[in-house]
Structures are given as structure tokens and as C-alpha cells.
Amino acid sequence: xxxxxxxxxxxxxxxxxxxxxxxxxxxxxxxxxxxxxxxxxxxxxxxxxxxxxxxxxxxxxxxxxxxxxxxxxxxxxxxxxxxxxxxxxxxxxxxxxxxxxxxxxxxxxxxxxxxxxxxxxxxxxxxxxxxxxxxxxxxxxxxxxxxxxxxxxxxxxxxxxxxxxxxxxxxxxxxxxxxxxxxxxxxxxxxxxxxxxxxxxxxxxxxxxxxxxxxxxxxxxxxxxxxxxxxxxxxxxxxxxxxxxxxxxxxxxxxxxxxxxxxxxxxxxxxxxxxx
Amino acid sequence: xxxxxxxxxxxxxxxxxxxxxxxxxxxxxxxxxxxxxxxxxxxxxxxxxxxxxxxxxxxxxxxxxxxxxxxxxxxxxxxxxxxxxxxxxxxxxxxxxxxxxxxxxxxxxxxxxxxxxxxxxxxxxxxxxxxxxxxxxxxxxxxxxxxxxxxxxxxxxxxxxxxxxxxxxxxxxxxxxxxxxxxxxxxxxxxxxxxxxxxxxxxxxxxxxxxxxxxxxxxxxxxxxxxxxxxxxxxxxxxxxxxxxxxxxxxxxxxxxxxxxxxxxxxxxxxxxxxxxxxxxxxxxxxxxxxxxxxxxxxxxxxxxxxxxxxxxxxxxxxxxxxxxxxxxxxxxxxxxxxxxxxxxxxxxxxxxxxxxxxxxxxxxxxxxxxxxxxxxxxxxxxxxxxxxxxxxxxxxxxxxxxxxxxxxxxxxxxxxxxxxxxxxxxxxxxxxxxxxxxxxxxxxxxxxxxxxxxxxxxxxxxxxxxxxxxx
Ligand SMILES: Nc1ncnc2c1ncn2[C@@H]1O[C@H](COP(=O)(O)OP(=O)(O)OP(=O)(O)O)[C@@H](O)[C@H]1O
Ligand SMILES: [Mg+2]
Numbered sequence: 001x002x003x004x005x006x007x008x009x010x011x012x013x014x015x016x017x018x019x020x021x022x023x024x025x026x027x028x029x030x031x032x033x034x035x036x037x038x039x040x041x042x043x044x045x046x047x048x049x050x051x052x053x054x055x056x057x058x059x060x061x062x063x064x065x066x067x068x069x070x071x072x073x074x075x076x077x078x079x080x081x082x083x084x085x086x087x088x089x090x091x092x093x094x095x096x097x098x099x100x101x102x103x104x105x106x107x108x109x110x111x112x113x114x115x116x117x118x119x120x121x122x123x124x125x126x127x128x129x130x131x132x133x134x135x136x137x138x139x140x141x142x143x144x145x146x147x148x149x150x151x152x153x154x155x156x157x158x159x160x161x162x163x164x165x166x167x168x169x170x171x172x173x174x175x176x177x178x179x180x181x182x183x184x185x186x187x188x189x190x191x192x193x194x195x196x197x198x199x200x201x202x203x204x205x206x207x208x209x210x211x212x213x214x215x216x217x218x219x220x221x222x223x224x225x226x227x228x229x230x231x232x233x234x235x236x237x238x239x240x241x242x243x244x245x246x247x248x249x250x251x252x253x254x255x256x257x258x259x260x261x262x263x264x265x266x267x268x269x270x271x272x273x274x275x276x
Numbered sequence: 277x278x279x280x281x282x283x284x285x286x287x288x289x290x291x292x293x294x295x296x297x298x299x300x301x302x303x304x305x306x307x308x309x310x311x312x313x314x315x316x317x318x319x320x321x322x323x324x325x326x327x328x329x330x331x332x333x334x335x336x337x338x339x340x341x342x343x344x345x346x347x348x349x350x351x352x353x354x355x356x357x358x359x360x361x362x363x364x365x366x367x368x369x370x371x372x373x374x375x376x377x378x379x380x381x382x383x384x385x386x387x388x389x390x391x392x393x394x395x396x397x398x399x400x401x402x403x404x405x406x407x408x409x410x411x412x413x414x415x416x417x418x419x420x421x422x423x424x425x426x427x428x429x430x431x432x433x434x435x436x437x438x439x440x441x442x443x444x445x446x447x448x449x450x451x452x453x454x455x456x457x458x459x460x461x462x463x464x465x466x467x468x469x470x471x472x473x474x475x476x477x478x479x480x481x482x483x484x485x486x487x488x489x490x491x492x493x494x495x496x497x498x499x500x501x502x503x504x505x506x507x508x509x510x511x512x513x514x515x516x517x518x519x520x521x522x523x524x525x526x527x528x529x530x531x532x533x534x535x536x537x538x539x540x541x542x543x544x545x546x547x548x549x550x551x552x553x554x555x556x557x558x559x560x561x562x563x564x565x566x567x568x569x570x571x572x573x574x575x576x577x578x579x580x581x582x583x584x585x586x587x588x589x590x591x592x593x594x595x596x597x598x599x600x601x602x603x604x605x606x607x608x609x610x611x612x613x614x615x616x617x618x619x620x621x622x623x624x625x626x627x628x629x630x631x632x633x634x635x636x637x638x639x640x641x642x643x644x645x646x647x648x649x650x651x652x653x654x655x656x657x658x659x660x661x662x663x664x665x666x667x668x669x670x671x672x673x674x675x676x677x678x679x680x681x682x683x684x685x686x687x688x689x690x691x692x693x694x695x696x697x698x699x700x701x702x703x704x705x706x707x708x709x710x711x712x713x714x715x716x717x718x719x720x721x722x723x724x725x726x727x728x729x730x731x732x733x734x735x736x737x738x739x740x741x742x743x744x745x746x747x748x
Contacts, residue, residue, distance in 0.1 A: 080628075080635055082538065109638025119629035122652045131647070132637045182633070189637060 028053035028223040029074065029193065034088035036069050036078065043069045046088075047249045049242055056215060056224045058234040058255065061244030062270065067227045068116060070244070071195050074225065075111040076104040092193070109136055112191030114199045116227075118178035120170030120185075125162050128170045128181055129153060132189035148188055155217070156184035157210030175202040183211065187218070194218060196226040200233065212237050231271050235259050243267045279403060281410030282386065286351070289417065290344040297424045298337040301431070305332030308435050323441040331441040334448050335431035339423035347416040355409050356383075362404065471726060474719035481713050487720060493683035493694075495703060495714050503721065505683035509600065509693035513679060514668040516604025516689065517611055521664055524608075525615025526657065532616070533623040534645055545620075552613035556673035559610050563678035568602035575599075575690040594691035596680065601689040603679035607671055611664040618663065622656025623649060655739045662736035666729040672697040696721050 027050035036044035044066045051057050051074075059067045069078070076097060078084040089096045097107055109132075120128050129149040132138070139145035149166070153159040158180040162173070170181055179202050186194060196215075200208040215237050218224055228234050234241055235255060242252035243266075251264045262268045306329030313321050356379055360367075367375065386402045386409070435441070479487070482501045490502015528548065532541055575595035582588045626649050634644040650657070680692025681702065703718040 075636060077632060077636060080632060104635075105638055105640050107638075108636055113636040115629065115632060115636070117629060119627070119633040121630065121633060121648055131634075131639075135637070135639055135643055135647075185633075185637070 027051055028092065030089075030091040031073070032089040032091070034070070034073060034086065034090065036066070036073060036084065036086050038081070039083040043247050044073075045247045047244075049249060049252060051223060051225060052240065053223045054219060054221065055239040056219050056226060056237050058238035058241045059225065059227045059244060060229070060231070060234050060241060060270070061250075063229075065244040066247045067244055068197050071113075071197055071225060071227055074193070074195055075108045075113055076102075077108075077113065079104055109189060110191055111193040111195065112186040112189060113195045114179075114183050114186045114197060116197040116201070118175060118182050118202070120173070120178050120181050122169065122171060124167045125170050125173070125181065126166040129185050129188050132185060136189055138189065152184040152188040153181075155187060155214050156180040157207060157214070158184055176204060176207055179203060180207060180211070183214070187214075191222070193223045193225070196224065198227055198229060201229070208233070231259070243270060245270070278410040278414075279406045281414050282406035282408075284410070284413050286347070286413055286416070290347070290420070293417070293420060294337060294340055294344060297340050297428075298333045301333035301336030301424075301428055302329040304428075304432065305329040305435055305441075308332075308432065309441075312437050321437045322439060323443075327441040327445050328435045328439070330445045332428065332431045332435065334445065335427035336424045337427075339427040340420040343416060343420040343423055347412075347420075351412055351416060355405065355412050358408050358412075359401070359405055363401070468726065471719055471723045474716055475723045477711070478713060478716035478720045482717070482720075487717075491685065493699070495699065495717050499713060501713070501717050503696075503724070505685050506694060506696045506699055506721065507724075508685045509679065509683070510669055510695040510697070512600050512689075512693060513604045513607060513675060513695060514665055516601060517607035517668040518661070518665060520605060520608025521611040521615050521668075522661055525612045525660075525664070526619055528612070528616040529619035529623055530645060530650075533620050534641065534649065548613045548616055551609070552617070554610075556610065556671065557677075559606050560673040560677035563602050563606035563674055564598065567606055568598050568678050571599055571602050571605075571690060572597055594686070594688050596690060596692040598678050598680040598692045599690045600679060600693040603675045603677075604689070606678065607668055607674050610671070610674065611668050614664040614667055615660050618660035619653070619657050622653045622660065625656070626652045655742055659736040659740045662732045662739070666732035666736075669732075670697065670725060670729050672701060676701055696725050700725075 029051040031047060031049045031051070034044055034047045034049075035042065047070060049070075059070065061067055072078045073086055073090060074097075076086075078086050086098060088098065090098055092111075095102065121131060123131070126149055129152050130139075130145055133145060133148050139148055150159060150163075153162065158177060161177060162181075170178065173181060179199065183196070183199055200211050203211060212233065215224060215226065219239075226234075226238065238255045240252065241255045241258040243250045243258065243262075243264075245266055251258065251262060251267045253263075258267065259271060262271065268274075306325045309321075309323075309325035309328035313325055359379065359382075360375065367378075370378070382398070382402050382405050385398070386405045482499075487501050487503055489504055490500070491504050492500045492502045493505050494500035528544075532544060532548075536544065572595050575593040579591040579593055579595060582592055583590075630648050630652060631644055634648045639647065675695045675698050679695060679698060681694050681698065682692050683694050683699070684691070686693065700718045700721050703715060703721075
């Protein structure tokens, strides 16, 4: 399975854009021997995982097994935790993003993230969405910005609920609405890679379906990694699944194969609900 | 015999008595409760034995404590008034101050185990004093024991399986805590009431509006009580102080909470707090001896330059040896830690998830601080600034030493000004009689000061509360 890139992409360190016809081969992100520890406590043990472009990779595993920690490696969010040390290589577009030369700010503008707990800014709904486009100068005019905000909210399935109250604070929304607000905020900057940490944990079935639809739509152009505790969701939206346990990668493969015919005993026990 | 009692060390005795009563009551209550606890079987016991013990101890201890406190407060007075009543007629006509001095010497002589001097009358009175004291002491102890016994028996009668001893003890604790809080409140109310009372006396002589809006203050020599120049000086100096403290304190807080590594923080934070621990009088002489002369020198230099350049004919700046600027600058340094420490706390209280959200959008550190952290912490920061302002307004030592005594309204920061606090100090030090308008005006000034700082503190409190609601 080989994917080619048609859109031009900047490399991370410099603005040299790649030739449009030049092919980038599968996978989009290649993680090699990732170890993460918080102080003395190691949370991730030697994980190597390829993440393909234009598809959804689901990370599953019992609580505390290191899914969020691993996800945060992919946009260097672990930098913000003082005690956290990450080693290993994460190759994205031919560059190791753990390289000290890489500017994490630039990296994060291309790798969007939706957090496990909704964390809207203490600003209005509109400003929450407009924040990213503003700091990255994506909108030329006010109309552009309005349009971006509306589009992002529509895609996250929130527009109908908030279109009359765009200036009320983001914190005034319900938990599920906040979660969709954060999704809308993340996609507003049009990242190329989107990391989602349990994006549907507070959503009702209708909103969940809307988000899964969105994920499916985003998949056509972007690379998506999603952490989920719902086996059904993993089976529905993802093409590949990786099963984590106690900080180790137990098994990874095509989602169909993992769910119908897992190679490892532990994987089978987990997806059939025998532990975890 | 009664005289011997007069030498009883009442403090220790009462303490020991109280401790014994409390522990005795506790054990009796507990043992009694344990008995029915063991025997009860079918009956459900409401409270654990310990609570019955506490309950009995409470009722034994508290009445005795009340008696002991009453003795501590009134005992001496009772002895003295009894003695004074028995004194021969020539003493009865003495002025009360002299009588007090005489009784003091009697008490001292009695305390030194008898008087060996020649004055027979004096030694007779001293002995009588001891006798009376012995009687009062003995009756205080008897009363304490009796009241403790009453409480003890009443409480013991209640100990029963169904008795809700735990709830009663909880109620007792609540009452005790309430009394402690009430003491603090009562003190405040008392102070405010006395301020109000004396101020009203002042305003009965000087019209309120003349005081508040008059522009001439000359309380020491002539009776001019227009306090506007004092308010002006106070606010001018507080303003200068805040111009220093607000940005420096805030930026220091941002640096400490957002940028500094753990080692830097471990060093800088305590140092900043040391700044808050320096006695204000030290700041005061620093202002007077170092800062004020420097400011004066600069002001003189500016005057010279301007005049030699022909821009002004007269000296532009007052260039006084004490100045609003000197006091304000040093006061600004003094309140920096008040701003930085509280702001640091509120910035740290901004949830990390908010910062994460901004970083994950590709925001830089300073963008995150500017757009997310500061707006989220703004109410707390405002509160810290308001507290610093009320601190600056009430500050006394620095301005007494470095601001000057002249009451005037001048925009020139190198001129000397005076403040509310400085005037209160100079009105109440030295010779004063208590009911001249001059001293009473100090109370009026104090009242104004109190109202201003109360106002700032209340706003700060409201703002902080709002902020809490947002994140809890
Ligand atoms: N900031 C931190 N400091 C110290 N230890 C941490 C920190 N964050 C996570 N850990 C530890 O790392 C391990 C992995 O945590 P992580 O959050 O990645 O789990 P998870 O798989 O996302 O769990 P969940 O499904 O409950 O979200 C846990 O043992 C956790 O205690
Ligand atoms: Mg997690």
C-alpha cells in the first residue's frame, strides 16, 4: 500500500517546499524505539509504530497504559511537562521531530490535537475557533475568518447549536459541546496530522456519529491518530489499530485483522472484554 | 491562716484544677458509657464511649473555666474595692489617682511576704489586704469546684445508651470556634466604632465638607482642617508606587511561573519574599538617606540644564530634600512582593490544560501567556494590584521618613508632600490632650483611611470570588 502526496508541504525546519510530483511513501509518521519516562517512572517502553497517511490509526488499551503519553509525543506536547523525558526517533516527512533543531511551535501548527478533557479558552465561542487562524495569519479579511469559523463549527456538528450565541463564552457550553468546540478549534488551522484523545468521551450517540463522520471525511486528506476506549468506535472509524498494554505495544495491524483475528492472547482478552 | 491563703499561686492552681476536672470528667463519662456499652446487648448505643467522656468533661471544665476567667479579670479589682471600703476616713477623701498609687504599694508590700517597716498603719493595711486576697482566692476556688461539680452531675445524669453525646460535643466545638471568630469580629467592630465615635465628635466642631474638600491643612498651628492635600499626597505617592510595583511585580510573576526553571524558581521566590519581610523602617531610611538625595541631585541637574539652555527662567522642579518621588519609588519596591507573590499564585492556578490547548494550536510561549494565561488570571491579578494599593495607601513609616510634612497639592514629584498616615502620626505624637479638634482630626483621618482601604479590599475580594467560581 503506497500513498503519494499531491499537496505541497513545507518541511519543518525551512520553507523549502517539496516538488509536487515527488512521492512520499507510506508511512507518514514512523516512530522508532520511543521511550518515555516521567521522572523515574517509565511510561512507554520501546515502542516502534508506523502511522500511515490518509487513514485513521486507533490506539486502544486499558486506562493508564500510555496512550495519551504516546500521542503527546507526536506533537512534542510532552515538552511542556518538566519531568517528562522522551527518547527515540519520530520521523515525519523525512525529519526526526525529536531533533533539537525542530521548532515545536511550527510542528504543532501542522499537527493538531484534541485533548482528552475539553479545554476551551476562556474566550467567546467565536474567538476560540478564530484563535488558531489568527495567530497563524490564515485569514486575510474578517469575512474569511467568519467563514472559517462557520465551516469548522459545521464540520464538528456544532454550528446549529451555537450560531446565535457565538459571542458567549466557550465555558458556558455543555461538556459535549465543549468537546466539539475543541475539535472545531483544532481543525480550523487545517493541520495535516490530527491527534484525537478520546474525542467522543462526553458525546451522545448522535454527536458521536457526527464526529465519526467528520473523522471519516478528514481521513481522505489527513493523517489521523485517535485514542478510544470504545472497541466499536475503533472498529468503525479506523483502518489500523494498535493495542497498548502497560506502556508496551502489544500488537498492531489492520483493524479488521486485530478485531477478528488477533495474534496475541492479551489483545483478544482486551477486545472481548475479559480484562482491562 | 486566711493570710497564708493570700499567697496562693492562683495561676498554676487554677490551671491544674481545670486539667484535673477535665480529665476526671472524661474518665468518669467514658467508664460509665463503656459499662452500658458492654452490657447493653440489645439496646443500640448512639455514641461511642469517648464522646460521653468528652461530654462530661466539657460540662465539668467549662463552668470552672468561666469562674477562673472571671477571677483573672475581676479578682484584683474586687480585693481593692473591698479594701478601699474599709480604709479610715482620711483615705476616703484622697484623690483616686493617689489612692491607686497607695494601693499599688500596699499590694507590692503584701506580695513581698509582709512589711517590715515602721509604719504601723501601712503594715496593718497590707495584712488586711492579704486577708482579703486570701478570701477572694479561696472563694474563687470553691466557686470553681462547686460549679464544676454541678456541671459534672448534671452531665453524668444524661449519660445513657440513647443519649446523643456525639452531636452535643460537635455542637460544643462549633460554639467554641464561633466564639473565637466572634472575638476577631468584635475587636474590629470595636475599633471601627471608636473611630466613628471620635470622628463624629470631630465633625460636630468642623463641618464634614470643609474637612473633605478643604484645601488648607494646618492642624498643628492654626485650626485649618482641609484634608484634600493629604488625600492628594496619599494618592500621588501610591500612584508612583504602583507605577513601579504593578509592572515589575507582574512581570516577575510571569517570569517565575511561566519561564523560570525549577532551580531558578527555588532561589528567586524566597528572595522576593525576603523583600516583603524587610521592616518598613529600613525602607524608610533607605528612602531618606539614599533615594531622596539622589532624586534631588537629578532634579537640580535638570533645573540647571534647562535654565542654562534658556528654556526656563526659573527652576522648573522643586528639588526638595524629601520628595513624593523618593517615598513613592521605595514604597513601590516594598509592594513588589505583594503583587508578584499573589499574581504568581493566580497564574499558577490557571489550569495547565489551557496552556496545553494554546501550545497545541502552535502558539509560542509569549502568545500563550498573552492570549490565554493572563486573561484567565486577570481577575486574580487585579485583586493582587488592589491589595497592593491598599497596602501602599496605609503604609506609614516610609512616608513619615521620606515624604515630608508640607500639605500641598503639587504635580511636581520632586516636591515634598504629606499623606494621611504622616499627619496621623504627627498629630498623635508629642503632647496631646484628648479632646481638642487637633487630636480628634486624627480619628477622622483614620476613618477615611479605613474606608478607602476597606473599599479596595472589598473590590479585591469580590474579584477573587468571581475568579474562583470560574474554575471550580
Ligand atoms: N504528567 C504526568 N506526570 C507523571 N506521570 C504521568 C503523567 N502523565 C501520565 N503519567 C503516567 O504515565 C502513565 C501513562 O499515562 P497516560 O495518560 O498516557 O495513560 P492513558 O493510556 O492515556 O490512560 P487513559 O486511558 O486513562 O487516558 C500512567 O501510569 C500515568 O500515571
Ligand atoms: Mg489518556
